[in-house]
Amino acid sequence: MRDRPAPATVSARLRAHARARTAGHWLALVAGAAAMGMSGCTLGPDYVRPTVDVPAVHRFAQAAPPQGQPPTLAALPAWWAGFGDAELDALVGEALAANHDLRVATARVDEFAARVVSTHSQALPQVGYGASGGRQQVGNVTAGSYTAVLSASWELDLWGRIRREDEAARANLMATEQARLGVALTLVSAVVSGYVTLLDLDRRLEISRATLEGRRRNVEVFQIRLDGGAVSDFEMMQVTAEYETAASSIPDLERAIAQQEHALSALVGRNPGPIARGATLLSLEPVPVPAGLPSELVTRRPDILQSEQQLVAANALVGAARALYFPTVSLTGFGGSASSELDGLFSGGARTWSFAGQLLGPLFAGGAIDSANAQAEARREQALAIYQQTIQAAFRDVSDSLAAIQYTRGVVDSLERRVEALRRAVVLATERYDNGYSDYLEVLDTERSLFSAELALTAARGDGYRSLVNLYRALGGDWIAPSVPLPANAGAPAGTDATTGPDAPGTRSSSG
The missing domain is CATH 1.20.1600.10 (Outer membrane efflux proteins (OEP))
Structure with missing residues (x-):
């Protein structure tokens, strides 16, 4: 014949069961709330970048360099060093x-x-x-x-x-x-x-x-x-x-x-x-004017x-x-x-x-x-x-x-x-x-x-x-x-892209 547990032991088990059930309710509610928030x-x-009328070339710009050569803009890390x-x-x-x-x-x-x-x-x-x-x-x-x-x-x-x-x-x-x-x-x-x-x-x-x-x-x-x-x-x-x-x-x-x-x-x-x-x-060195400047610059x-x-x-x-x-x-x-x-x-x-x-x-x-x-x-x-x-x-x-x-x-x-x-x-x-x-x-x-x-x-x-x-x-x-x-x-908070540019300005969520 199995011994009956002492009353104090039964009470402790009931309290433990209640705490476990409460914790389970909390977890279930938090999980449900997270699902609701995410959905x-x-x-x-x-945001969609607006369409802006951009001219093809700048007025008074020099002729573009020969094909295959890029514009000479900012050839130096510090352009003023060209002087x-x-x-x-x-x-x-x-x-x-x-x-x-x-x-x-x-x-x-x-x-x-x-x-x-x-x-x-x-x-x-x-x-x-x-x-x-x-x-x-x-x-x-x-x-x-x-x-x-x-x-x-x-x-x-x-x-x-x-x-x-x-x-x-x-x-x-x-x-x-x-x-x-x-x-x-x-x-x-x-x-x-x-x-x-x-x-x-x-x-x-x-x-x-x-x-x-x-x-x-x-x-x-x-x-x-x-x-x-x-x-x-x-x-x-x-x-x-x-x-x-x-x-x-x-x-x-x-x-x-x-x-x-x-x-x-x-x-x-x-x-x-x-x-x-x-x-x-x-005696200042002449800095050449960039040629063939694309207007997108x-x-x-x-x-x-x-x-x-x-x-x-x-x-x-x-x-x-x-x-x-x-x-x-x-x-x-x-x-x-x-x-x-x-x-x-x-x-x-x-x-x-x-x-x-x-x-x-x-x-x-x-x-x-x-x-x-x-x-x-x-x-x-x-x-x-x-x-x-x-x-x-x-x-x-x-x-x-x-x-x-x-x-x-x-x-x-x-x-x-x-x-x-x-x-x-x-x-x-x-x-x-x-x-x-x-x-x-x-x-x-x-x-x-x-x-x-x-x-x-x-x-x-x-x-x-x-x-x-x-x-x-x-x-x-x-x-x-x-x-x-x-x-x-x-920088941006951890877990985010700190280099987001104007083409990707942030949240791209669908409208509700």
Whole structure:
């Protein structure tokens, strides 16, 4: 005959069976909830890149290279190295490392990467804990109450609201990264252009000082002639006035140079100070203009990619707004222990648990949900118009830069011929004056024209280099990416594709 189990043993077995059954219910409910969440639809339109009218070629672009040779765009990892100036290379590197605007943009990428994690966490169960304790006395009876519980809650994303918000957050992160690259592109362009302007001003100062020195010698010669009675006081005053005119231009140029150095110092994150030069405006290496540029290159510009990702985000939020019409389903539960004595809370306390499902849906919201959907639709239309406008502006920038390069080259050629002609004219006018065939006014007029032409030639050469910088900026600056890598902590959450591009902007769920 089999012995009967002791009562305590039976009670323990019943409690164990009850716990197992409860655990089974939890597992079954969680599995069912997961299946419901995964089978839920995603409301709203999936993103499709809009069709944009893109010209086949850029206006004023050079002819395409022979077949089989690719365009020469960005042949160097850092295109500005083509100028052959080590000081410029160092200045750009310093700016990329220390510029405050770029540091702000990088920190914003980190912020939006954290927002992606925060948004993504809404789709996961939220687990917490809690504890409470207290004692009270009623008459001669003192009683205590202590509890310790673990709680969990989970909103089932049946209509894809959280998935759409997660898609929008990822698109905003990518837009912020493109904004960072745009800041880097603008920064490099500003440093290179500012450096060219500095060399331009240096050359103007050099011309002005050479002119001033020539006129100083004229003053000395005319003073000797005046003392000898060979020239009049009027001619002496004319020579002296021209000397002072040249002298008055030098302080303005020196001020402009100092201010340009201060502007470059700010760009590279320094306090105001001098900027080292490695080359002169005349010794800069010519960087060839890319030939046969396909028009699709411009669509890689950071501002275009940023605008598209903002459109992706706005499109995703339309689906999130549509989900507001439907109920939210959430599961909550807790389990723990309760006891009248603190030291018996985990040893002899009573076990307690609770599990509940909740469904909440709108019946009447006074038009708030309709308004939220109308706002989301309007924001998407705004983002679409901005995207199309950004692309058109990009093509205009490229065409403007190509036109400036083409026509500035003609201006430089013409001014070089004019300067050469005026230098010869100054020699001839001086010979005519020395031989008595003309007065000195003819010499002064020719010298003034030469001085103005030399300054204009220097400005035109500077404009040519600045137009080249503008062209590379207009083409999108894909050479910036290797120079300013994305911070290691700014990637997408684990288990996601951090390299998703505009052709795959995020969630591609089917509409519900």
